Amino acid sequence: MLSIATMTVQRQEICRRRPGIAFFIFVTGLLALVGIDSAVQAATTERVVVNHYSGLAIEGFDPVAYFTDAAAVQGLPDFEAAQAGAVWRFRNEGNRASFVAHPEIYGPQFGGYDPVALGRGVTYAGNPRFWAVAGQRLYLFGREENRDAFVADPGRFLKDATARWPELEQTLAQ
Structure with a gap:
């Protein structure tokens, strides 16, 4: 005691x-x-594909570089912007400013979900290494095969994805 x-x-x-x-x-x-x-x-945002550990959209790749460089370019921590509940990275200040002014143009369509999968009624996160720009919009794909099929006939896949996206988007967390 x-x-x-x-x-x-x-x-x-x-x-x-x-x-x-x-x-x-x-x-x-x-x-x-x-x-x-x-x-x-x-x-916790799921309407834009985000890495749940880092909070980075499209794994930290610069969304503007797909248009300006026609390449998947890793963004830098020095050039970040918060948009749509995610942190976006850019390779320079000019790309960051362009994105902040027009995220609807430079951000991946369907929040970065694979449009081929969306057309089948499935939300499947796109990989920033499998991408295409069609109709002045960026699309990300979960598999290389999906990208190749999309590039061969974007209109067909966009019609299906666009029709299903509003319903699928409602099932995703805000």
């Missing part, structure tokens, strides 16, 4: 000597919660 009381007294003395530690832990926890809140918001 004496040793338990002694332990309690020792712990109380330690806490009295370091009152700033409890405050520091509280403030750190509060800041972490605020940071987690915005990360969770980005990670």
